[in-house]
Amino acid sequence: MKDFIESPYVRDMAKTTNNLYRHGWDERNGGNVSLRLTKEEVEAFSGTDKVLREIPIKFDASELAGKYYLVTGTGRYFKNMIDYPERDMGLVRISDAGNRVDLMWGFNDGGEPTSEFPAHLMSHIERLKQNPNQRVIMHCHPTNLVAMTFTVPLSSKRFSRTLWKMHPESIVVFPEGIGVIPYMCPGTNEIGEKTAAKMRDFRVVVWPHHGVFAAGDSLDETYGLVETVEKSALIYTTIQQQGGVILQSITDKDFRDLIKRFDLKPNEEFLTPDAATELVK
Incomplete structure (x- = not known):
């Protein structure tokens, strides 16, 4: 089983954010993207089976409890994401209470989802x-x-x-x-x-x-x-x-x-x- 970093979702996110940067639509750390994934899509890859960190969010997202999102990080430059995907993006799961997310992969330098999450x-x-x-x-x-x-x-x-x-x-x-x-x-x-x-x-x-x-x-x-x-x-x-x-x-x-x-x-x-x-x- 391949690690999640080798998944088409990480590859496509890195490619898309790079294209957005090259178009001039996401200068510096401007812009953010989130992609919803199913549980089956996530579980098809290794390295996503345990919670790495719990990250609070300032919104009641309980309506989306249990859903997974691959999301770009706060303060991250889109031009770098293609080279440092595990640092600049993260896979999160919405908690049952909806007031936090469980980090399942990525943000390996302590980062968090975009402030617009x-x-x-x-x-x-x-x-x-x-x-x-x-x-x-x-x-x-x-x-x-x-x-x-x-x-x-x-x-x-x-x-x-x-x-x-x-x-x-x-x-x-x-x-x-x-x-x-x-x-x-x-x-x-x-x-x-x-x-x-x-x-x-x-x-x-x-x-x-x-x-x-x-x-x-x-x-x-x-x-x-x-x-x-x-x-x-x-x-x-x-x-x-x-x-x-x-x-x-x-x-x-x-x-x-x-x-x-x-x-x-x-x-x-x-x-x-x-x-x-x-x-x-």
């Missing part, structure tokens, strides 16, 4: 209610999307329609649109609660002037979701750099054609244009 767990709870296959929460700082939060009104509908109009892939990849919350102090349960409430309807939630929280079935799928949102934001930014004059764009009829072609279930509220949300005519 309570916010991750809140979003995991909400996404599990929507889709039991959802197992990833990813927080990162996509440059062009963050820049938009300084110049575009902080409206979920306005952001969603603007990004949809930048590229036909957008409505295909995130037909529900994206959620936007007000600016809030990061690292608090309050921002976690606000984010989780939006996660009931959206897989991507924008933290203005900061970054995004995104949810998905796998690390690749979640990464691709953020990548698509950021590509549309990049196109929008490029248009503004070219003078911001739009002569033609994807229309509402084009949206309907895409919905029919790809059998989408879009956010009908966001499909209806109005003067307040039409940044891109």
